[in-house]
Amino acid sequence: xxxxxxxxxxxxxxxxxxxxxxxxxxxxxxxxxxxxxxxxxxxxxxxxxxxxxxxxxxxxxxxxxxxxxxxxxxxxxxxxxxxxxxxxxxxxxxxxxxxxxxxxxxxxxxxxxxxxxxxxxxxxxxxxxxxxxxxxxxxxxxxxxxxxxxxxxxxxxxxxxxxxxxxxxxxxxxxxxxxxxxxxxxxxxxxxxxxxxxxxxxxxxxxxxxxxxxxxxxxxxxxxxxxxxxxxxxxxxxxxxxxxxxxxxxxxxxx
Amino acid sequence: xxxxxxxxxxxxxxxxxxxxxxxxxxxxxxxxxxxxxxxxxxxxxxxxxxxxxxxxxxxxxxxxxxxxxxxxxxxxxxxxxxxxxxxxxxxxxxxxxxxxxxxxxxxxxxxxxxxxxxxxxxxxxxxxxxxxxxxxxxxxxxxxxxxxxxxxxxxxxxxxxxxxxxxxxxxxxxxxxxxxxxxxxxxxxxxxxxxxxxxxxxxxxxxxxxxxxxxxxxxxxxxxxxxxxxxxxxxxxxxxxxxxxxxxxxxxxxxxxxxxxxxxxxxxxxxxxxxxxxxxxxxxxxxxxxxxxxxxxxxxxxxxxxxxxxxxxx
Ligand SMILES: Nc1ncnc2c1ncn2[C@@H]1O[C@H](COP(=O)(O)OP(=O)(O)O)[C@@H](O)[C@H]1O
Ligand SMILES: [Mg+2]
Numbered sequence: 001x002x003x004x005x006x007x008x009x010x011x012x013x014x015x016x017x018x019x020x021x022x023x024x025x026x027x028x029x030x031x032x033x034x035x036x037x038x039x040x041x042x043x044x045x046x047x048x049x050x051x052x053x054x055x056x057x058x059x060x061x062x063x064x065x066x067x068x069x070x071x072x073x074x075x076x077x078x079x080x081x082x083x084x085x086x087x088x089x090x091x092x093x094x095x096x097x098x099x100x101x102x103x104x105x106x107x108x109x110x111x112x113x114x115x116x117x118x119x120x121x122x123x124x125x126x127x128x129x130x131x132x133x134x135x136x137x138x139x140x141x142x143x144x145x146x147x148x149x150x151x152x153x154x155x156x157x158x159x160x161x162x163x164x165x166x167x168x169x170x171x172x173x174x175x176x177x178x179x180x181x182x183x184x185x186x187x188x189x190x191x192x193x194x195x196x197x198x199x200x201x202x203x204x205x206x207x208x209x210x211x212x213x214x215x216x217x218x219x220x221x222x223x224x225x226x227x228x229x230x231x232x233x234x235x236x237x238x239x240x241x242x243x244x245x246x247x248x249x250x251x252x253x254x255x
Numbered sequence: 256x257x258x259x260x261x262x263x264x265x266x267x268x269x270x271x272x273x274x275x276x277x278x279x280x281x282x283x284x285x286x287x288x289x290x291x292x293x294x295x296x297x298x299x300x301x302x303x304x305x306x307x308x309x310x311x312x313x314x315x316x317x318x319x320x321x322x323x324x325x326x327x328x329x330x331x332x333x334x335x336x337x338x339x340x341x342x343x344x345x346x347x348x349x350x351x352x353x354x355x356x357x358x359x360x361x362x363x364x365x366x367x368x369x370x371x372x373x374x375x376x377x378x379x380x381x382x383x384x385x386x387x388x389x390x391x392x393x394x395x396x397x398x399x400x401x402x403x404x405x406x407x408x409x410x411x412x413x414x415x416x417x418x419x420x421x422x423x424x425x426x427x428x429x430x431x432x433x434x435x436x437x438x439x440x441x442x443x444x445x446x447x448x449x450x451x452x453x454x455x456x457x458x459x460x461x462x463x464x465x466x467x468x469x470x471x472x473x474x475x476x477x478x479x480x481x482x483x484x485x486x487x488x489x490x491x492x493x494x495x496x497x498x499x500x501x502x503x504x505x506x507x508x509x510x511x512x513x514x515x516x517x518x519x520x521x522x523x524x525x526x527x528x529x530x531x532x533x534x535x536x537x538x539x540x541x542x543x544x545x546x547x548x549x550x551x552x553x554x555x556x557x558x559x560x561x562x563x564x565x566x567x568x569x
Binding site: 002004009010013021085088089092093094096097099100250254 | 270344345361362364
């Protein structure tokens with residue numbers, strides 16, 4: 001098994017510099033979105049809400065909001081990262097380089113995890129202006145955020161290889177990720193849903209992600225943390241396997 | 256002779272939809288040479304390069320570069336191969352410097368600013384190093400692609416139509432740059448549909464059409480083997496028929512007996528020209544006067560047209 005560390009680092013650096021090139025947008029957009037959510041749901045509506053599981057409503061929604069932005073940004077960023085070179089033809093260089101699936105993923109996904117952490121820091125920083133909160137397990141939170149960012153970067157990577165138009169590129173985050181995150185317990189606890197909706201809600205995989213992140217924040221969750229963690233890891237492994245197969249067969253990459 | 260640097264056997268590529276772009280191609284490239292792959296559009300040149308460089312999955316055949324099987328030891332081989340694609344595919348928002356730095360690292364080389372500077376200077380791009388690629392002219396973008404391909408110091412370099420759409424002045428500059436690379440010991444495979452380019456640059460020429468290599472030879476040998484001399488002699492008075500002394504030469508009458516056309520000999524060797532000299536003496540002896548004499552050796556272009564004209568596929 002070969003691994004070309006320099007190649008992986010080159011890809012990582014390039015992905016990071018691509019993000020910094022649009023740094024203004026990458027920072028402003030999550031700051032603005034998160035602020036709006038906090039103003040509406042956290043301060044205005046939240047003031048009239050009961051605490052959920054002992055957590056004040058404004059604080060309760062932080063992990064969900066974080067997840068909402070993290071999934072959307074990470075997926076679309078990674079999908080663009082691989083779709084654009086395919087679209088413009090610059091992918092020839094990656095394909096002709098002594099670089100395999102391991103270096104490619106290490107570069108792309110490593111950068112995505114880093115960007116996910118930066119994004120989370122920005123959102124959490126913004127949140128402090130609106131609500132008081134404390135993170136129960138900060139290390140776990142950071143690790144979980146990186147895990148989720150890596151998983152959805154892989155997912156976005158698959159999306160960017162699958163898509164053959166800009167419409168297809170945008171449609172999955174818009175039609176699947178955003179609704180599922182909204183319905184996945186961002187603004188409420190699934191346990192408070194009446195039957196049978198509490199069971200239906202658990203068919204939504206993103207509910208497990210939101211719940212998992214909430215556990216790292218407040219030590220309470222809708223589903224056991226082990227289940228959330230297992231599901232996220234499973235998703236990550238599944239994406240890696242799919243990408244390995246894509247590289248092996250050259251699907252949508254090599255004619 | 257030493258081992259070929261690249262060896263291709265039975266390479267076949269059928270695209271989805273059934274187009275056979277390469278049909279059992281055999282090819283050996285010698286270390287240090289400039290090899291020109293010459294053929295019309297759609298002949299399979301880009302597909303051939305893509306197959307070697309990992310952009311195209313071959314349907315059949317084997318390829319060996321530097322003694323490495325390209326299907327198995329592709330990492331070792333690719334680290335020593337550079338590719339300048341036909342299309343001007345560049346990351347528009349990247350600066351020239353970042354682009355070449357990325358390429359150097361991507362191919363596993365340690366960062367070497369001095370080497371990158373040298374490459375950019377040799378391609379007259381040094382003063383553009385901080386410019387965004389989108390701000391450059393087409394010719395400069397092409398040179399950026401060359402700089403990127405050279406950033407890992409490849410021993411084998413593919414140039415896919417390096418001068419397509421480049422004006423005559425720039426084309427000459429490109430030829431000089433390619434010659435300088437050869438001086439440094441880089442083996443170069445270039446594709447072109449400009450005969451002039453192959454004639455000017457190449458040590459050997461391969462002619463490809465419809466996915467088949469029709470002929471591979473030293474440029475000079477090819478011209479000798481296939482080239483001919485043509486002489487057009489305008490006669491002072493029309494001839495009804497050729498006297499036997501003259502008919503012994505490979506000549507024919509044209510323009511209602513006013514013109515004598517000689518085709519024969521082999522170009523380069525002077526055989527044809529010597530024979531034309533004999534022909535003029537024979538004409539003088541036979542008392543046939545002529546007003547003008549035009550003589551030329553056929554070029555690679557004539558050879559090419561001749562070959563491509565043969566047996567067009569149905
Ligand atoms: N991606 C592709 N899918 C299907 N057919 C292709 C593809 N690329 C090239 N071809 C076909 O293969 C043949 C060879 O093309 P190409 O290798 O680009 O030729 P050249 O570079 O000599 O102009 C052409 O008939 C072309 O239409
Ligand atoms: Mg071509």
